[in-house]
Amino acid sequence: MDPTDPQAACFEAGVKFGSLYHQFAGTPVAPDSTASLEQAMAEAIENQPFCESVTVTIDEGRVREAIDHDEGYTELTGALMDVEMHIDYEGVLVHTEMRMVDGYPRMRVVSVEP
Amino acid sequence: MDPTDPQAACFEAGVKFGSLYHQFAGTPVAPDSTASLEQAMAEAIENQPFCESVTVTIDEGRVREAIDHDEGYTELTGALMDVEMHIDYEGVLVHTEMRMVDGYPRMRVVSVEP
Amino acid sequence: MDPTDPQAACFEAGVKFGSLYHQFAGTPVAPDSTASLEQAMAEAIENQPFCESVTVTIDEGRVREAIDHDEGYTELTGALMDVEMHIDYEGVLVHTEMRMVDGYPRMRVVSVEP
Amino acid sequence: MDPTDPQAACFEAGVKFGSLYHQFAGTPVAPDSTASLEQAMAEAIENQPFCESVTVTIDEGRVREAIDHDEGYTELTGALMDVEMHIDYEGVLVHTEMRMVDGYPRMRVVSVEP
Secondary structure, three states: OOOOHHHHHHHHHHHHHHHHHHHHOOOEEOHHHHHHHHHHHHHHHHOOOOEEEEEEEEOHHHHHHHOOOOOOOEEOOHHHEEEEEEEEEOOEEEEEEEEEEOOEEEEEEEEEEO | OOOOHHHHHHHHHHHHHHHHHHHHOOOEEOHHHHHHHHHHHHHHHHOOOOEEEEEEEEOHHHHHHHOOOOOOOEEOOHHHEEEEEEEEEOOEEEEEEEEEEOOEEEEEEEEEEO | OOOOHHHHHHHHHHHHHHHHHHHHOOOEEOHHHHHHHHHHHHHHHHOOOOEEEEEEEEOHHHHHHHOOOOOOOEEOOHHHEEEEEEEEEOOEEEEEEEEEEOOEEEEEEEEEEO | OOOOHHHHHHHHHHHHHHHHHHHHOOOEEOHHHHHHHHHHHHHHHHOOOOEEEEEEEEOHHHHHHHOOOOOOOEEOOHHHEEEEEEEEEOOEEEEEEEEEEOOEEEEEEEEEEO
16 A cells, blocks of 8 residues: 555654664764764754754763773764654654663654644 | 554654665775675665565666776765665565656655555 | 884874765755754864864855755765865874865875974 | 875775775674675775775674674674775785774774885
């Protein structure tokens, strides 16, 4: 069966999450470079079609814990950030997020409206 | 509203597409390295949850056209490949593909069953 | 033979260039998101060892030309940016850059001092 | 001062290492997909100029240890692989490697000849 608009909207939401994750995972990050990386990630993905807003929060405390003290930086992983995204596809609003659950980063659809 | 299983299945399908694209776009590729890259891309993404099968076809003719003759290689983009993917999420089967449409690579949901 | 300090410094400079290029190539970019991406790229790579400074200039005019008018964005490639980098390895200063030469982005060592 | 040929050769070697690392770090990998990923990484980077040979060895034992048993896969990092590379730039041969040293992956120039 052809996808419904809400199904296509959820597909688009997934594309944005996979894009954000695999474009930026591995980026060198330190406590004083989290702000520029958060902004660049959000603005980059907001360029993609149907993407209303993206909020990336890289946790400075988790970055500090992940850092090898000799090196002074670490590489971005899902465990270091929380992400929220809002998609608007043909009037269907999809809210998605990535958060740590039981020690692992989980991407999920929070709500689909209407 | 919480997502239905078919909506969550489409989200998962989108995550795989965004992952495949942004993990591997930019990889140096030449006509005689398309086969190993196709296989590695498919096997990498098939590791992800709910992902039944992935088929990547990098078009050697398009790779040849994209190559600068001095260099002998180009970088992988969506314009050089076709991708098919099958997702099985809680019994919902989603078939997705990326193909060139009007000169641009388009990712879309082909069908959702049942 | 073991590398000399200037040779090791040039190796480190190359690592930073390869990292910057392959981490960020493929990022969705539009004229109004070039500034945040430039800053994030520079600050990310400056985290790496021996990296004194990085300057990334994404050319808005070239971004506009690369954009498909239907989509409103393109993906970052070497053709859209100029990069300068200064490495300090054990007192050896290496200056490197990436610029368009004859239509292709070229990475090169500008100078090694002393 | 302009770089010497051995310095330029070391720069090229570094570019290949940074490229390999940041192109492929983050790729989903499991014990039965290490072989295809090793081959694709080697063949991709061998496409780049002056790159004679690349050998990538992803350690299945380290992949198993890194895997979350619920997921069945992990993401490629420097800690999971050893890499050897040989560069030939204008007759200068550079041998480089990445290996675990004191718990961290270290990239280094092994030798420069002549």
